[in-house]
Amino acid sequence: MEREIRPYQSEDYDKLKSWLSELGRFYDGHEAGRFIDQLVNKEQEDEFGYFTTAKEVYVVSEGGQELESIVLNYKRGGSVKVGPFVVDPDARGKGLGTYLLQFAEERAREKGRRKIYATTSHLNEPVNKVFTKCGFKVEAQFPDQYKKGSVELIWGKVLLQPEAAAEFTEITTTIESNAAEFKVQPYSPAFYTGFRELILNKLPMWHDEINDEFVLRTIIGHLQGVDFEKKGKVILVANSGNEVLGCSIVVPKRGGPAKLYPVLGTESAQAELIQQSNKLARHIGSHKVYTFAPIEDRKQQQVLESMGFTQRGVIAEPYKPRRDLTCYDKFL
Numbered sequence: 001m002e003r004e005i006r007p008y009q010s011e012d013y014d015k016l017k018s019w020l021s022e023l024g025r026f027y028d029g030h031e032a033g034r035f036i037d038q039l040v041n042k043e044q045e046d047e048f049g050y051f052t053t054a055k056e057v058y059v060v061s062e063g064g065q066e067l068e069s070i071v072l073n074y075k076r077g078g079s080v081k082v083g084p085f086v087v088d089p090d091a092r093g094k095g096l097g098t099y100l101l102q103f104a105e106e107r108a109r110e111k112g113r114r115k116i117y118a119t120t121s122h123l124n125e126p127v128n129k130v131f132t133k134c135g136f137k138v139e140a141q142f143p144d145q146y147k148k149g150s151v152e153l154i155w156g157k158v159l160l161q162p163e164a165a166a167e168f169t170e171i172t173t174t175i176e177s178n179a180a181e182f183k184v185q186p187y188s189p190a191f192y193t194g195f196r197e198l199i200l201n202k203l204p205m206w207h208d209e210i211n212d213e214f215v216l217r218t219i220i221g222h223l224q225g226v227d228f229e230k231k232g233k234v235i236l237v238a239n240s241g242n243e244v245l246g247c248s249i250v251v252p253k254r255g256g257p258a259k260l261y262p263v264l265g266t267e268s269a270q271a272e273l274i275q276q277s278n279k280l281a282r283h284i285g286s287h288k289v290y291t292f293a294p295i296e297d298r299k300q301q302q303v304l305e306s307m308g309f310t311q312r313g314v315i316a317e318p319y320k321p322r323r324d325l326t327c328y329d330k331f332l
């Protein structure tokens with residue numbers, strides 16, 4: 001029988017929804033209906049995502065029978081995140097999952113992507129076998145991330161090795177300022193210029209494709225409040241009058257954790273922003289926060305460690321060639 005891989009069509013909706021309902025085993029607060037709406041309604045563009053720029057959903061069928069599906073999320077800076085992918089329960093254990101992940105990798109290579117990655121629960125043995133078989137490595141492990149008792153594994157595979165002999169450049173999330181006092185407040189338009197400048201000056205050191213559109217998407221996310229289905233986020237700004245001394249972005253995630261990323265600014269502003277971000281995350285019911293710091297930026301890592309964050313691994317060049325990020329989390 002002929003096997004076909006094609007883009008998602010609206011007729012696939014019910015099938016995908018029933019397949020995806022199973023993921024509740026690994027993710028607290030998982031609702032297949034809302035999840036699939038978010039996945040497929042904006043197939044080409046993730047409206048409120050700030051690092052995702054496009055999505056592709058594929059379905060595999062054989063003899064007119066749908067067998068499996070996979071989602072590819074294209075990220076700023078050259079990587080592709082796989083997820084979720086699912087095989088019809090009656091068709092498992094016959095190599096279909098492996099076939100589809102290999103297809104995803106080929107597609108990523110075709111598109112010139114440097115890296116492919118995914119996250120899975122350590123309890124999900126079949127999917128972890130598939131990633132191992134396809135040559136992925138576990139780069140980091142976040143305990144109790146999306147469900148108590150479940151360790152979330154971050155799997156990565158670098159597809160294009162960077163050319164050797166790159167010039168080493170220092171990276172720091174820190175800026176200098178003479179202002180002694182500052183306040184931390186939610187973003188408002190008065191901070192636009194300083195916020196934009198901070199993002200555009202700093203983030204490109206370890207993130208490619210950071211531009212005005214990224215800044216705008218971040219701000220739109222802030223306006224969505226704290227609904228994770230709408231990619232809501234909260235931007236906190238450390239400021240002295242209109243001078244922006246730092247910013248942090250808090251993103252609530254399915255299953256309860258909050259992503260705190262990025263954190264930029266003077267050293268004291270960063271410490272206060274992390275403190276306030278933790279408070280905010282606790283306030284919205286998050287049980288933990290997680291973040292990423294450039295591996296070269298020891299200063300930010302020291303700030304995080306002094307505030308009780310734990311290192312959970314290093315992800316290889318997710319957003320820019322040769323720029324690895326250290327993963328941290330903290331239980332609230």
Ligand SMILES: CC(C)(COP(=O)(O)OP(=O)(O)OC[C@H]1O[C@@H](n2cnc3c(N)ncnc32)[C@H](O)[C@@H]1OP(=O)(O)O)[C@@H](O)C(=O)NCCC(=O)NCCS
Pocket residue numbers: 022023083084085086087088091092093094095096097098099120124125126127129130
């Ligand atoms: C994960 C999934 C996509 C794998 O699909 P599949 O078609 O069965 O994959 P494959 O047949 O290529 O490989 C599955 C591997 O897991 C193994 N496996 C199956 N059930 C298992 C179990 N309960 N415990 C351990 N290993 C198991 C199979 O033996 C096979 O390994 P092998 O090739 O070494 O024998 C499928 O199980 C699924 O849809 N799960 C539900 C959705 C999900 O959890 N998706 C991942 C989250 S993003």
